[in-house]
Amino acid sequence: MKVVVIGGGKATEYLLKSLNEKKHNIVFINNDYDYCKNISKKYNVQALCGDGSKEYILEEADINKEDIVIAMTNKDSDNLVICQLAKKIYEVGRTFAIVSNPKNVDVFKKLGVDRVISSAYIVAELIEQVTTINEIHNCIPIEDGNIKILELLIKESYYINGKLLKDIYLSDEAIIGFIVRGSKSIIPNGNTRININDKLIILSSSNESEKIISNIVEGKKSEEEI
Amino acid sequence: MKSKNYIIVAGCSRFGANIASMLSKEGKDVIIIDKDKDSFRKLSNDFTGFKIEGNAADIEVLIEGRIEYAGTVVAATGDDNVNIMISEIAKIIFNVEKVVSRLYDFDKEIVYKDFDISTIYPAKLTVNEFEKLIEKDDDNYEKEKKGKFIKEILNSRLKWGEVR
Numbered sequence: 001m002k003v004v005v006i007g008g009g010k011a012t013e014y015l016l017k018s019l020n021e022k023k024h025n026i027v028f029i030n031n032d033y034d035y036c037k038n039i040s041k042k043y044n045v046q047a048l049c050g051d052g053s054k055e056y057i058l059e060e061a062d063i064n065k066e067d068i069v070i071a072m073t074n075k076d077s078d079n080l081v082i083c084q085l086a087k088k089i090y091e092v093g094r095t096f097a098i099v100s101n102p103k104n105v106d107v108f109k110k111l112g113v114d115r116v117i118s119s120a121y122i123v124a125e126l127i128e129q130v131t132t133i134n135e136i137h138n139c140i141p142i143e144d145g146n147i148k149i150l151e152l153l154i155k156e157s158y159y160i161n162g163k164l165l166k167d168i169y170l171s172d173e174a175i176i177g178f179i180v181r182g183s184k185s186i187i188p189n190g191n192t193r194i195n196i197n198d199k200l201i202i203l204s205s206s207n208e209s210e211k212i213i214s215n216i217v218e219g220k221k222s223e224e225e226i
Numbered sequence: 227m228k229s230k231n232y233i234i235v236a237g238c239s240r241f242g243a244n245i246a247s248m249l250s251k252e253g254k255d256v257i258i259i260d261k262d263k264d265s266f267r268k269l270s271n272d273f274t275g276f277k278i279e280g281n282a283a284d285i286e287v288l289i290e291g292r293i294e295y296a297g298t299v300v301a302a303t304g305d306d307n308v309n310i311m312i313s314e315i316a317k318i319i320f321n322v323e324k325v326v327s328r329l330y331d332f333d334k335e336i337v338y339k340d341f342d343i344s345t346i347y348p349a350k351l352t353v354n355e356f357e358k359l360i361e362k363d364d365d366n367y368e369k370e371k372k373g374k375f376i377k378e379i380l381n382s383r384l385k386w387g388e389v390r
Contacts, residue, residue: 053307055333077283077311084310084337107285111314 002027004061006052006082007072008035011098011119015070016043027061053081055089063090072098076108083113105144121145135213137199141206150202150209152216154194159219166190170212174204228323230297231255236282236312237303241328241348243268245300250275257291260303283311285319293320301327306334313343 003019005012006029016039019026026045029052030036040047050057052073063069069086071079076099083095097113099105102121109116122141129139129148138151154161160168165176165188178201179186179194186192194200204212231254235246238260246258247270256275259282260266266277280287282303293299299316301309306329313327318341325343329335335345 053334054331055336075307077305077307080311080314081307081334081337085334088336088339101284103285107315107319110319 001025002062002064002067004029004058004063004067004069004086005072006030006070006079007074007098008032009072009074012072013039013043015072016045020045029057029061053078053085055085058082058085058090063092065091065093067092068094068096070096070098074100076101076104080108080111080113083108084111087112129209133210133213135217136209139209146206148204148206148209150200150204150212152200152202152213154196154198154200154216156196158217160194160216161196163194164190165192165194168194168215170202170215171204171208173208174202174212177201177203227295228297229255229295230323232292232296233257233298233300234259234288234291234293234296234316235300235302236288237301237309238262238265238268238277239302239304240268242300242302243270245302246275247273257296259287259291283308283315285315288312288315288320293322296320296322298322298324298326301325303328306331310334310337313338314341317341317343 002025004027005016008030016026016028020043028036028039028045028047029050030039030047031049031051033049036047036049039045048057048061050060052058052071063086069083069092071082073079079097079099083097086092086095095113096115096117097108099108099116099118100120102118105116105118105121125141125145126139129136135152136150137153140149141147142149170176176188179188179192180199180201181195202212233249233254233256235242235256235258238246238258242258243265246256250256250273257278258266258269258275259278259280261279261281263279278287278291280290282288293316296316299312299322301312303309303312309327309329313325316322317325326346327343328346328348330347330349332347332350338345
């Protein structure tokens with residue numbers, strides 16, 4: 001399996017570095033010859049100089065069905081065409097596109113690209129959550145933002161501090177998947193006690209996060225109410 | 227609510243501007259979109275349609291141009307990939323009846339597979355035209371050759387006549 005990365009810039013380089021560490025077979029495509037040379041030397045990857053939205057360049061990259069194609073050029077339309085060529089000519093199963101215009105996430109999905117990522121969208125979501133809700137340390141939207149992974153640090157004043165998990169109600173659409181305690185990670189069960197400075201990793205549907213926070217901080221509204 | 231007479235031309239290239247001017251003259255409702263407002267001067271003076279300054283591959287600009295009512299969308303920007311994106315948005319998302327796209331690169335035709343999108347290939351048209359011209363030249367050349375030959379025969383006959 002090969003990973004074909006088309007694009008350039010900081011995000012691309014970071015990805016190349018991380019893929020390289022995991023020993024993936026990488027082909028990098030960019031239309032600037034010197035940049036290709038530079039990247040090839042720096043990250044020890046196979047670099048191909050040319051326009052990634054041209055069929056003969058993809059041909060040269062020797063793409064197969066089981067490969068992964070990641071289009072992250074700064075032009076959304078180029079990324080669309082790269083993914084579609086990969087899909088329609090080489091029947092690539094997994095195509096990813098990074099878009100700069102967040103509105104294109106929906107557009108690309110309707111046009112058949114498997115995964116579309118908009119950094120602007122993710123960053124905006126994250127900033128909104130972290131700034132508007134004090135208690136949230138971190139928040140990662142997945143499944144197009146329908147599901148969120150929340151990261152919360154337990155403080156002394158919180159209602160659930162010192163309680164057993166089985167005595168706590170968060171929401172019907174949320175689960176505490178992990179508790180990080182110091183350097184230890186605990187997979188919680190009903191008899192796990194929540195301590196101060198624990199970090200909870202919560203998986204929830206996206207519109208439940210405020211309710212969850214209030215249940216954690218102020219305590220559960222009695223179940224009859226719910 | 228879709229109207230046959232409502233046409234969006236994306237990209238005010240020579241091609242786009244001429245088509246938009248022509249359709250406008252025919253009395254159609256034309257919207258032309260280009261990201262550079264200077265390019266609108268390529269439109270003829272009697273163009274009566276609307277001009278929108280913006281990136282036509284941005285779905286919001288197309289919505290501003292009321293693409294949901296359009297009967298025809300012409301993708302005429304100078305960039306193949308942008309044309310592909312516009313055409314697919316028009317056809318697949320807004321279900322526009324007639325979508326025409328200009329493509330320079332034959333190899334990209336495959337992305338339109340399964341979609342009902344008409345394509346114009348300037349390169350192909352140029353080649354066809356070139357062939358026609360060459361054929362014509364060849365014909366002329368043949369005719370000239372024949373002409374010369376006939377003249378020579380005539381001349382030789384004349385000479386022969388003189389001798390006789």
